[in-house]
Amino acid sequence: MRIGWVQYARRLTRRNVTVSRRLWSTQALPERTLSKTRNIGIIAHIDAGKTTTTERMLYYSGYTRRIGDVDEGSTVTDFLPAERARGITIQSAAITFLWPPSNSALDENYNQVPRSSFTHNINLIDTPGHADFTFEVLRSLRVLDGAVCILDGVAGVEAQTEKVWLQAGNYQIPRIIYINKLDRAGAAFSRTTKEIGVRLHGWPAVCQIPWWRDGKGDFMGVGDVVYLRGLMWQGARDGSQIQSFELRDLEEADNDFASEMKKARIALVELLSEHDDAMVELFLEHGEDHLAIPGPQIIQSLRKTVLKTPQTVIPVFAGASFRNIGVQPLLDAVIDYLPSPLETPGPEISLGGKSGDLSQLLMGNSKDLIPAPTGKGQKSLDVKNLQACALAFKVVNDPKRGILVYVRVYSGSIDKGSTLFNTNLCSAERVPRLLKMLANDAQEVDSIQTGQIGVIPGLKLARTGDTLIVYKGMNAKSHPPAPLDSLQLRPIQVPPPVFFTSIEPQSLSEQKHVLETLAILLREDPSLHLSVDEESGQTHLAGMGDLHLEIARDRLLNDFKAKARIGKIEIGYRETITSSTSPHTSQLERTIAGKLAKASMTASATPKEEFALREAVGPDDRFATIHETEDGNMIVIRHPGLSKIHGQHPAIPLHLTLPQILTSIHAGVSAALARGPMNGYPIASTAVAIDLDAEKHLFVESTPSAISMVTRNAVSSSLRTACETSPSALMEPVMLVNIFVPESSMGSVVQDVSSARGGHVLSLDGSDSSNAAAEDLRTVNPAQVYTPPDPFASGTFDTGLNDSQRQIVARVPLKEMVGYLSHLRSLTGGRGTFVMQVDGFEKMNELRQREVLEGAREYS
Ligand SMILES: Nc1nc2c(ncn2[C@@H]2O[C@H](COP(=O)(O)OP(=O)(O)OP(=O)(O)O)[C@@H](O)[C@H]2O)c(=O)[nH]1
Numbered sequence: 016m017r018i019g020w021v022q023y024a025r026r027l028t029r030r031n032v033t034v035s036r037r038l039w040s041t042q043a044l045p046e047r048t049l050s051k052t053r054n055i056g057i058i059a060h061i062d063a064g065k066t067t068t069t070e071r072m073l074y075y076s077g078y079t080r081r082i083g084d085v086d087e088g089s090t091v092t093d094f095l096p097a098e099r100a101r102g103i104t105i106q107s108a109a110i111t112f113l114w115p116p117s118n119s120a121l122d123e124n125y126n127q128v129p130r131s132s133f134t135h136n137i138n139l140i141d142t143p144g145h146a147d148f149t150f151e152v153l154r155s156l157r158v159l160d161g162a163v164c165i166l167d168g169v170a171g172v173e174a175q176t177e178k179v180w181l182q183a184g185n186y187q188i189p190r191i192i193y194i195n196k197l198d199r200a201g202a203a204f205s206r207t208t209k210e211i212g213v214r215l216h217g218w219p220a221v222c223q224i225p226w227w228r229d230g231k232g233d234f235m236g237v238g239d240v241v242y243l244r245g246l247m248w249q250g251a252r253d254g255s256q257i258q259s260f261e262l263r264d265l266e267e268a269d270n271d272f273a274s275e276m277k278k279a280r281i282a283l284v285e286l287l288s289e290h291d292d293a294m295v296e297l298f299l300e301h302g303e304d305h306l307a308i309p310g311p312q313i314i315q316s317l318r319k320t321v322l323k324t325p326q327t328v329i330p331v332f333a334g335a336s337f338r339n340i341g342v343q344p345l346l347d348a349v350i351d352y353l354p355s356p357l358e359t360p361g362p363e364i365s366l367g368g369k370s371g372d373l374s375q376l377l378m379g380n381s382k383d384l385i386p387a388p389t390g391k392g393q394k395s396l397d398v399k400n401l402q403a404c405a406l407a408f409k410v411v412n413d414p415k416r417g418i419l420v421y422v423r424v425y426s427g428s429i430d431k432g433s434t435l436f437n438t439n440l441c442s443a444e445r446v447p448r449l450l451k452m453l454a455n456d457a458q459e460v461d462s463i464q465t466g467q468i469g470v471i472p473g474l475k476l477a478r479t480g481d482t483l484i485v486y487k488g489m490n491a492k493s494h495p496p497a498p499l500d501s502l503q504l505r506p507i508q509v510p511p512p513v514f515f516t517s518i519e520p521q522s523l524s525e526q527k528h529v530l531e532t533l534a535i536l537l538r539e540d541p542s543l544h545l546s547v548d549e550e551s552g553q554t555h556l557a558g559m560g561d562l563h564l565e566i567a568r569d570r571l572l573n574d575f576k577a578k579a580r581i582g583k584i585e586i587g588y589r590e591t592i593t594s595s596t597s598p599h600t601s602q603l604e605r606t607i608a609g610k611l612a613k614a615s616m617t618a619s620a621t622p623k624e625e626f627a628l629r630e631a632v633g634p635d636d637r638f639a640t641i642h643e644t645e646d647g648n649m650i651v652i653r654h655p656g657l658s659k660i661h662g663q664h665p666a667i668p669l670h671l672t673l674p675q676i677l678t679s680i681h682a683g684v685s686a687a688l689a690r691g692p693m694n695g696y697p698i699a700s701t702a703v704a705i706d707l708d709a710e711k712h713l714f715v716e717s718t719p720s721a722i723s724m725v726t727r728n729a730v731s732s733s734l735r736t737a738c739e740t741s742p743s744a745l746m747e748p749v750m751l752v753n754i755f756v757p758e759s760s761m762g763s764v765v766q767d768v769s770s771a772r773g774g775h776v777l778s779l780d781g782s783d784s785s786n787a788a789a790e791d792l793r794t795v796n797p798a799q800v801y802t803p804p805d806p807f808a809s810g811t812f813d814t815g816l817n818d819s820q821r822q823i824v825a826r827v828p829l830k831e832m833v834g835y836l837s838h839l840r841s842l843t844g845g846r847g848t849f850v851m852q853v854d855g856f857e858k859m860n861e862l863r864q865r866e867v868l869e870g871a872r873e874y875s
Pocket residue numbers: 059060061062063064065066067068085086102103104105142143144145195196197198199334335336337338
């Protein structure tokens with residue numbers, strides 16, 4: 016067969032392609048272990064079948080004896096009662112298992128299928144699909160080296176999948192796709208594959224085709240396009256028996272299926288040859304016969320293309336996990352196509368407000384990140400003393416084992432007994448024990464090495480998202496030198512919470528338990544926020560969505576059995592100042608717990624849009640510390656004469672350090688910003704400047720809590736003064752909404768969004784030319800994507816979006832989006848879906864402000 020690119024191929028000079036072969040015997044042990052490690056995640060839209068697939072993975076790898084069922088609530092990964100009751104995944108759980116298992120654990124027939132003969136360590140993180148838990152997904156994505164994206168073969172590519180796919184792409188995570196639920200009526204492998212091309216912006220490489228009984232009966236197996244075999248699940252109901260058929264046998268038994276597999280192989284080789292020159296050479300070497308190229312070489316080429324950044328080729332697999340079809344080859348694909356920690360780029364870090372990457376720092380190329388010492392007697396920093404660097408990506412309260420902190424180690428090794436410095440909390444704690452989670456069982460280990468995921472039980476402080484480092488010679492009381500003490504791994508921006516509820520213990524005796532429980536919830540999930548309204552004495556819990564808070568409420572009342580009254584879930588409005596203040600100094604001199612506490616602080620406040628950061632900070636940024644909060648506030652602490660970078664300063668009382676003082680000031684400012692002076696809503700879009708003069712403001716009686724109290728008073732006074740000069744304004748959360756609707760309902764949905772809901776339509780079908788990110792995405796012509804025919808599918812694939820689906824992007828106030836899904840469903844005959852995220856807060860006009868305030872009064 017002559018194909019377009021052959022001519023081009025012939026022109027290529029034949030190179031001696033040397034396959035880099037690693038000599039296992041000479042390799043360092045950790046590297047050998049690392050090359051056989053996969054840190055992967057499963058991502059998808061809600062209900063696509065992530066948990067069902069994970070349960071099968073655990074079963075086939077021999078870690079569970081029976082298959083857990085989401086519908087019966089007996090799964091391993093959804094272990095929270097709230098998850099089991101709702102049948103959805105809320106917390107991501109990380110589990111480790113080995114694949115392939117020892118030969119005896121696999122069916123004899125399936126064992127004939129070639130695969131990696133080395134057992135790999137798979138650390139699998141199951142992520143939730145609901146939009147309210149986007150931060151669970153984001154946090155999990157940070158520690159993944161690769162991901163399996165599961166699609167529902169009936170629903171195709173759904174809105175949430177698109178969102179998470181894009182986020183994974185931003186983190187440069189290679190991905191493969193598994194089209195699940197092919198046993199369901201209406202399943203359409205072909206349509207879904209074309210949607211992958213159009214909506215996920217990559218070329219689908221069909222590695223398996225579905226195998227239907229007699230071409231259009233039950234879904235019974237898959238055609239393995241790489242090794243040219245038919246795999247049929249039969250016999251045992253648990254899917255452990257797989258019959259493997261060679262192509263020549265298939266030609267006799269099911270010739271139509273055999274011919275389709277050959278077409279699929281031709282398409283796969285052609286696709287690879289467009290992205291990998293080595294495949295062109297292989298094709299020529301094998302007499303221009305697509306079928307003659309050996310499977311391992313196809314895998315090698317496909318792996319190479321999958322690991323390229325940006326990823327343009329997406330391997331696609333087929334199955335029906337619930338029917339126990341397709342999971343074992345998917346696990347083989349995880350090993351074949353997804354990278355080991357050795358093959359992924361070093362993680363992004365931020366250090367003293369600058370960004371770079373960890374390997375750059377560790378290799379000593381850190382001039383951009385660490386300024387050279389300037390003062391006398393100051394030593395340059397030795398990064399070799401940084402013995403380990405890890406990310407706490409998940410904190411879980413395990414009913415049996417207590418608080419477990421899941422960590423991914425990025426460099427060095429965390430050993431039992433070592434002291435960890437938490438750079439987010441500026442505090443140290445000892446590692447009492449270390450565990451490796453094997454399915455839902457734990458195994459004690461002495462260390463967790465680079466590239467591995469493990470668990471630290473018994474930590475008192477670490478929260479989800481914190482960076483933990485081990486610095487040579489450090490103990491629980493000492494501090495690593497600046498700026499290493501500020502090192503942050505893959506920092507993520509958590510958007511502001513937009514819903515809140517009030518929580519009140521039922522009695523005074525319950526208060527301690529309620530507060531302890533809330534503290535655990537906050538350690539587990541930092542996208543929950545807690546604040547205490549000083550005036551009403553009420554505790555407010557704020558979160559990303561109503562489901563987010565509902566789940567927190569369930570956990571508090573049902574899992575932790577806390578006795579508390581919980582208010583209704585409300586929208587979190589904000590208030591902002593409209594005029595600036597001149598610096599105001601507050602003083603504190605009070606006996607606290609029998610001891611004199613004394614401190615002063617100077618603060619001023621300015622509307623953010625009028626604030627000039629450069630002028631405020633001055634020419635030398637070592638003498639200022641800047642924080643931007645998720646509510647769009649800016650906190651600038653000026654500390655002239657006190658450099659952040661090196662050593663202790665004579666003007667600072669000996670019992671304090673500059674980092675401690677800055678942390679206390681920050682806590683004081685945050686407390687003041689949590690409650691605006693006019694209506695009690697948190698402050699947004701405001702710049703607060705603090706002037707710290709160590710000689711005037713600090714005394715031997717200045718404790719961290721005194722510093723934070725006096726800062727809070729100074730900021731609150733400034734905010735009050737600003738509101739007395741000109742009244743503050745209310746702000747409401749505005750969402751960026753992506754709505755997918757059938758063509759026929761487009762008009763009514765646009766009309767509803769823009770008039771009834773006061774929204775602003777930004778684009779239709781991604782036509783917004785101002786969106787640079789969208790322009791970057793490749794466009795794939797679905798007509799050029801190979802897919803096998805869909806025996807049951809109705810309709811045609813024309814616009815590239817499922818059944819003439821159209822996309823509307825709009826900005827809409829959150830208040831108008833409450834309960835939107837059921838309204839959208841009624842406008843679209845049940846076919847519309849949407850995803851949304853906070854786009855910011857906007858000042859409201861007077862009429863809207865009045866409505867909100869009246870609504871709030873009715874409630875209170
Ligand atoms: N027919 C069929 N149903 C399936 C298949 N896989 C999963 N399901 C069903 O789909 C529903 C959702 O499955 P889950 O595994 O909970 O999906 P999930 O993606 O983990 O869902 P979240 O945790 O809520 O994000 C359950 O009722 C499953 O039994 C499949 O292959 N075929």
